[in-house]
Amino acid sequence: MSRFTLPRDVYHGAGCLAELKNLPGKKAIVVTGGHSMKATGFLDKTINYLKEAGMEVQTFEGVEPDPSVETVMKGAKAMQEFQPDWIVAIGGGSPIDAAKAMWVFYEYPDAKFEDLITPFSFPTLRTKAKFCAIPSTSGTATEVTAFAVITDYAKGIKYPLADFNITPDVAIVDAEIAETMPQELCANTGMDAFTHATEAFVSTLNCEYTDPLAIRALQIINEYLVKSYHGDKEAREKMHDAQCLAGMAFSNALLGIVHSMAHKTGQPTAADISFTEQQTQCTFPR
Numbered sequence: 001m002s003r004f005t006l007p008r009d010v011y012h013g014a015g016c017l018a019e020l021k022n023l024p025g026k027k028a029i030v031v032t033g034g035h036s037m038k039a040t041g042f043l044d045k046t047i048n049y050l051k052e053a054g055m056e057v058q059t060f061e062g063v064e065p066d067p068s069v070e071t072v073m074k075g076a077k078a079m080q081e082f083q084p085d086w087i088v089a090i091g092g093g094s095p096i097d098a099a100k101a102m103w104v105f106y107e108y109p110d111a112k113f114e115d116l117i118t119p120f121s122f123p124t125l126r127t128k129a130k131f132c133a134i135p136s137t138s139g140t141a142t143e144v145t146a147f148a149v150i151t152d153y154a155k156g157i158k159y160p161l162a163d164f165n166i167t168p169d170v171a172i173v174d175a176e177i178a179e180t181m182p183q184e185l186c187a188n189t190g191m192d193a194f195t196h197a198t199e200a201f202v203s204t205l206n207c208e209y210t211d212p213l214a215i216r217a218l219q220i221i222n223e224y225l226v227k228s229y230h231g232d233k234e235a236r237e238k239m240h241d242a243q244c245l246a247g248m249a250f251s252n253a254l255l256g257i258v259h260s261m262a263h264k265t266g267q268p269t270a271a272d273i274s275f276t277e278q279q280t281q282c283t284f285p286r
């Protein structure tokens with residue numbers, strides 16, 4: 001038996017952020033990172049669209065790159081106080097990953113972080129809120145995946161959390177947001193997406209459902225990554241879609257040795273190695 005899980009809705013194309021106006025709900029918390037979404041106006045647009053949907057909106061800003069367990073717990077506390085029925089995460093991989101983990105501790109305040117480190121062992125989510133993810137970079141594809149990378153700085157371990165419960169309900173893949181990416185980020189995240197598609201295709205867990213997504217992602221990336229780097233608008237949109245297709249593939253087929261090595265060399269502690277040795281069948285994003 002194999003399982004293939006994707007978000008219920010994936011909106012794509014320039015300007016599709018406006019779909020937020022149609023989310024049915026009462027309260028939304030918007031989780032984001034440092035300054036880029038605010039500076040480019042997309043944070044305000046997000047808030048305004050949610051208000052147009054009739055929702056009360058609160059923000060949780062300042063999620064750091066490589067988000068910490070502390071940030072996750074802080075966000076979960078804010079959610080427990082506000083009681084949103086939508087969690088809307090906008091930005092790069094970090095704020096979206098952090099929001100996914102916050103979601104778990106919002107719905108299960110008594111859960112311990114240690115409870116989540118065993119892959120595919122999460123409690124059932126969506127008892128309090130649904131999750132909408134809006135990526136600003138064209139690479140991690142966390143808007144469609146079952147993964148979130150959270151760092152325990154006290155232990156020096158980067159935990160790749162994995163469970164289909166944290167696959168978002170709605171993904172908004174709006175190329176207008178990706179157009180704001182600086183060139184270097186465009187290149188780095190594009191190569192990340194290329195690696196996701198390649199590793200999903202050669203993964204031992206690949207299947208007829210994941211291969212078409214991986215292959216098409218590779219074709220698009222091959223044709224458009226360099227053009228996207230040089231600022232071609234159409235290419236930026238193509239890359240934003242391609243990285244999402246790659247994410248759909250690897251969320252279900254998992255990844256390979258490149259991400260496995262990257263994970264270990266990022267945090268080469270003894271504890272990290274023993275943790276990952278328990279999971280020789282699975283490697284995870286970033």
Ligand SMILES: [Zn+2]
Nearest residue numbers: 140192285286
């Ligand atoms: Zn990656």
